[in-house]
Amino acid sequence: MKRLVFAVVFLMGLVAPALAAAHARPLSYSFWTIRSGGADVKLQMTTADLAALGFDLGMPEGRDAAGRFVEDQLLLRVGAAACVPAGPAAYEAVDPRWASWRFQMRCPGGGPRRISMGFADLLRAGHRHLLRLDDGSGHVVDQVLDASRTEWVFDGDASGTRRAGSSVFDYVALGIEHLLTGWDHMVFLAALLVLARRLRDVVALVTSFTVAHSTTLALAVLGVVRPDPAPVEALIGFSIALVGAENAWLLSGRGWVIPAVVASGLLALVPFGAGVVTRSALLGLLLFSCCHFALLRRAAEPAGLRIAIAFAFGLIHGFGFAGVMTAMDLPRGRLAVALFGFNVGVELGQLAVVLMVWPLLRALARGRRDWFPPVQEAISAAVCGVGLFWFLVRSFG
Numbered sequence: 001m002k003r004l005v006f007a008v009v010f011l012m013g014l015v016a017p018a019l020a021a022a023h024a025r026p027l028s029y030s031f032w033t034i035r036s037g038g039a040d041v042k043l044q045m046t047t048a049d050l051a052a053l054g055f056d057l058g059m060p061e062g063r064d065a066a067g068r069f070v071e072d073q074l075l076l077r078v079g080a081a082a083c084v085p086a087g088p089a090a091y092e093a094v095d096p097r098w099a100s101w102r103f104q105m106r107c108p109g110g111g112p113r114r115i116s117m118g119f120a121d122l123l124r125a126g127h128r129h130l131l132r133l134d135d136g137s138g139h140v141v142d143q144v145l146d147a148s149r150t151e152w153v154f155d156g157d158a159s160g161t162r163r164a165g166s167s168v169f170d171y172v173a174l175g176i177e178h179l180l181t182g183w184d185h186m187v188f189l190a191a192l193l194v195l196a197r198r199l200r201d202v203v204a205l206v207t208s209f210t211v212a213h214s215t216t217l218a219l220a221v222l223g224v225v226r227p228d229p230a231p232v233e234a235l236i237g238f239s240i241a242l243v244g245a246e247n248a249w250l251l252s253g254r255g256w257v258i259p260a261v262v263a264s265g266l267l268a269l270v271p272f273g274a275g276v277v278t279r280s281a282l283l284g285l286l287l288f289s290c291c292h293f294a295l296l297r298r299a300a301e302p303a304g305l306r307i308a309i310a311f312a313f314g315l316i317h318g319f320g321f322a323g324v325m326t327a328m329d330l331p332r333g334r335l336a337v338a339l340f341g342f343n344v345g346v347e348l349g350q351l352a353v354v355l356m357v358w359p360l361l362r363a364l365a366r367g368r369r370d371w372f373p374p375v376q377e378a379i380s381a382a383v384c385g386v387g388l389f390w391f392l393v394r395s396f397g
Contacts, residue, residue, distance in 0.1 A: 027324065030074060032115065032133040038083060038106045043070050044098050049127075057099055063091045067101050073118035079111030116151045128174065130324075142334055144170045168341035175345020178324055180352065184236050184390060185317055189353050191243040191383040192310055193361060194376050195250060201303055202358055206350065208307045212314025213321055214343055220322035221339050230276040232319045234394040239313035240387030242289060246309070247380035249293070250302060251373065259293040275395035321346055 029044040047057055055069070056062035067089030076083040089101035107113075117129045129145040131152065143152045179185055192205045219225045242262070249258040266286040273279045292309065296302050325342055365372045 027127070028119075028129045030115075030129065030131050032076075032131065034113070034133065034135050038086065038104060039076055040102070040104055041074070041076075042100060042102050043074060043089075044100045045070070047097055047099050050099060063099075064088070066099070067091055067103070069119075070101050071103055075114075075116040075118060076105050076107065077114045077116070078107040081108045083107040112153055114151055114153045117145045118150070128177070130174075140334070142338070144174060168337050168344075171338050171341025172345040172348070174324065175342040175347075176349040176352075177345070178321065178342075179346045179349030182320075184240060185320070185350075186353050187383055187386060188236070188240050188243065188313070188317065189350065190357050190379070191240060191247060192306070193354065193357050194247050194379050194383075195306070196303075196358075196361075197365075202354065204303070204307050205310045206354055208311040209314040209317070210347060210350065212311045213318030213346075216315045216318030217321045217325075217343060217346075218339060220319055221325045221335060221342075225319075226326065227319050228276070229319075229323055230394070231278075231281065232316060234274070234277050234391055235316050236313075236320050237387050237390030237392075237394050238285060239316060241384050241391055242292075242387070243309065243313070244380050244382075244384030244387055246292070246296070246306075248377065248384060250296070251377055251380065254297055259290070262289050262293070274392075277395050 027046065028049070031042040033040040050057060050066055053066075053069070055066040057066065071085045071089050083105040086104040086106050089103040092100040092102065115131065115133075127146065131143045131145060132140065133143070133154070134140050135154070145152060189206075189209070192209065193202060196202045196205060216225070220227070245258055245262055249255070252258070263286060266282055266289065270279055270282045270286070274282055277285075292305070296305055299305055321342075325338060364375055
């Protein structure tokens with residue numbers, strides 16, 4: 001137990017700060033309505049990206065300066081002539097993680113139109129700009145821009161614009177990137193695999209997690225369910241912490257200490273609430289955790305319950321996956337293609353994680369067997385520490 005406590009404290013301090021912004025995705029969005037003589041534009045960027053560029057959104061002058069920046073960096077050209085802003089960009093507070101501006105552009109003459117993203121080199125590596133365009137003829141299309149493709153050319157003709165939109169492969173790439181840059185999802189997957197001893201256990205765990213997150217991803221993107229993203233992100237952190245604690249508990253002989261620490265920690269938060277996580281939700285997590293440990297204690301073989309926990313928490317992770325897609329507010333005609341491609345990308349990214357982690361764990365297990373239990377303990381301790389860090393930071397902001 002002393003070794004486990006030391007690992008939690010040390011690895012939490014070492015790893016958690018570097019990964020605290022697991023869901024601060026390098027993304028921005030723009031929504032364009034093309035009209036005669038110009039366009040109406042709405043742009044969304046993360047407050048983290050804007051803060052990194054030196055804009056203080058807490059001050060009116062900071063918001064005005066950021067508005068001028070976005071008008072300068074997101075350009076529309078008609079033929080060889082650049083469109084110009086019709087007035088200052090109007091700031092809108094979306095939520096603490098996002099800032100939004102609306103502005104209009106006036107365009108001279110006619111000819112092919114080009115939308116350019118000028119801020120790609122100024123933002124974090126891997127930044128993607130998700131663009132949606134109403135071409136003025138009743139067709140809505142979408143496109144993904146990044147540092148390798150900063151410009152989109154369309155001719156204003158409905159059929160040509162429709163052909164120019166993003167393909168299913170763009171959304172596959174977006175899904176892969178979302179999974180592989182989503183450290184919290186990868187940590188959760190790794191935590192599930194740490195105690196899996198057989199390939200069939202791995203298949204069952206991954207299948208359960210996949211079915212669950214695919215279900216809630218589809219429900220959220222189709223607009224059937226739209227949960228508040230802030231508590232979803234906090235609960236993802238909790239899911240990671242609980243699986244890490246569960247791993248440590250199973251490895252240490254199923255004593256009373258770890259369940260008691262989990263229960264008392266949640267109970268201590270109940271009178272005050274945990275920020276975006278309500279008191280009733282904390283009581284639900286407390287009841288869920290106590291029941292889960294009690295069932296595990298009675299189970300001779302915990303594999304079945306771990307499959308169930310992978311499914312339960314997979315439902316929450318699916319809402320986290322959906323954040324990118326729901327923010328795009330895609331038209332219904334594009335939802336099927338976008339959802340299919342994005343989900344395929346997530347599954348491919350997930351498969352890549354499993355193929356990296358599982359063979360490594362098996363190689364360690366087949367090596368010096370006295371080394372493997374301490375490795376499992378260290379991984380579980382790190383997972384628990386990082387998950388707890390994410391839960392508290394995302395809960396209290």
